[in-house]
Amino acid sequence: MRNIALITGASSGIGKALATIHAKTGGDLIIVARSKDKLDALKEDLEEKYGCEVKVIVKDLTQPNAPKEIFETILEEKIAINYLINNAGFGGRGKFHERDWHDDHNMIQLNIVALTALCRYFLPRFVDRNEGRILNVSSTASLMAGPMQAVYFATKAYVTSFSNAIAEELHDTNVTVTALLPGATDTGFAKTADMDKTALFKEAFSAEEVAQTGYDAMLAGELEVLAGVSFAQKAMMKAVPLTPKKILLKQVRKMQEVD
Numbered sequence: 200m201r202n203i204a205l206i207t208g209a210s211s212g213i214g215k216a217l218a219t220i221h222a223k224t225g226g227d228l229i230i231v232a233r234s235k236d237k238l239d240a241l242k243e244d245l246e247e248k249y250g251c252e253v254k255v256i257v258k259d260l261t262q263p264n265a266p267k268e269i270f271e272t273i274l275e276e277k278i279a280i281n282y283l284i285n286n287a288g289f290g291g292r293g294k295f296h297e298r299d300w301h302d303d304h305n306m307i308q309l310n311i312v313a314l315t316a317l318c319r320y321f322l323p324r325f326v327d328r329n330e331g332r333i334l335n336v337s338s339t340a341s342l343m344a345g346p347m348q349a350v351y352f353a354t355k356a357y358v359t360s361f362s363n364a365i366a367e368e369l370h371d372t373n374v375t376v377t378a379l380l381p382g383a384t385d386t387g388f389a390k391t392a393d394m395d396k397t398a399l400f401k402e403a404f405s406a407e408e409v410a411q412t413g414y415d416a417m418l419a420g421e422l423e424v425l426a427g428v429s430f431a432q433k434a435m436m437k438a439v440p441l442t443p444k445k446i447l448l449k450q451v452r453k454m455q456e457v458d
C-alpha cells in the first residue's frame with residue numbers, strides 16, 4: 200500500500216466522500232466504521248474505479264479498546280499511514296437531563312475519546328518520520344455552546360481546541376493537524392441527531408463539497424477551515440464573540456427547534 204489514508208466513519212456521508220476524493224488521487228485507504236456491508240461495497244467500488252488498494256476495518260469506536268485494536272492491526276501488518284482522518288461522529292438533540300445518558304456517553308466516547316486516542320497512537324510515528332497529516336472533523340458547533348445539543352456542541356468544542364493545540368505543539372515538524380468545521384451537511388447525520396426537521400438542515404450543503412474543502416485544507420496543512428456555511432452563517436460566526444452570551448444561547452436554542 201502507498202500514500203495511505205486511514206478514515207474513520209467512511210461508510211457514509213463526509214467520510215465516504217473523503218475516501219472517494221483520496222482514492223481519486225491514487226492513494227490507498229484504510230476505512231473504518233461499524234457497517235461491514237457498506238465498507239465492503241465502498242472498497243469494491245473504489246478499487247474497481249481508481250485501481251487503489253482499500254483495507255476494511257469493522258470497528259465500533261465507542262468501545263474503549265477499539266482505537267488500540269486498530270493501531271495494533273496496522274502495526275502488525277507493517278503499514279505506515281500518511282493521513283489520519285478522524286471523521287466518525289454523531290450528534291443528538293434534546294434537553295440534556297432528558298436524553299438517554301448511554302447515548303451521550305457513547306457520543307463522548309466516539310467524538311472525543313476515540314479521536315484523541317487515535318491521534319495519540321499514530322502521532323509519535325508521524326513525528327519520528329517527520330511527515331504526516333491529521334484531519335479532525337469538528338463542526339461549526341464547536342464555536343458556541345449548544346442548548347438542545349449540549350453534549351454534541353461540547354464534544355466538538357473539544358475537537359477544535361485539541362486539534363488547534365496539538366497543531367501548535369508540532370510547529371517545528373512537518374506534521375500538521377487540521378480541524379474541519381462543517382455547517383449543516385446533507386448526510387445521515389441530521390436523521391441520527393433528530394435534526395432533519397429543523398430549519399438548519401433545510402439548506403444543507405453536499406458531503407462532497409464539504410469533504411473537498413476539508414481534504415484540500417489538510418493537504419495545505421491549514422489550522423482549521425469552515426465548510427458548508429452560507430454567507431449569512433459566516434457573518435453570524437464572525438459575530439459570535441461579539442454577541443452577548445444570553446442572546447447567542449437563545450438564538451442557538453431556536454435553531455435546534457422543530458417548526
Ligand SMILES: NC(=O)c1ccc[n+]([C@@H]2O[C@H](COP(=O)([O-])OP(=O)(O)OC[C@H]3O[C@@H](n4cnc5c(N)ncnc54)[C@H](OP(=O)(O)O)[C@@H]3O)[C@@H](O)[C@H]2O)c1
Pocket residue numbers: 207208209210211212213214231232233234235237258259260261286287288289290309336337338339380381382383384385386387388389391406
Ligand atoms: N452532517 C452535518 O451537518 C455535520 C455538520 C458538522 C459536523 N459533522 C461531523 O461530520 C462527521 C461525519 O458525519 P456525517 O455528517 O458524514 O454523518 P453520517 O453520514 O451519519 O456518517 C457518520 C459516520 O460515522 C460512523 N460511525 C458512527 N458511529 C460509529 C461508531 N460507533 N464506530 C465507528 N464509526 C461510527 C458511521 O458509520 P457506521 O454507522 O457504519 O458505524 C458513518 O460512517 C461527524 O463527526 C459529524 O459530527 C457533520
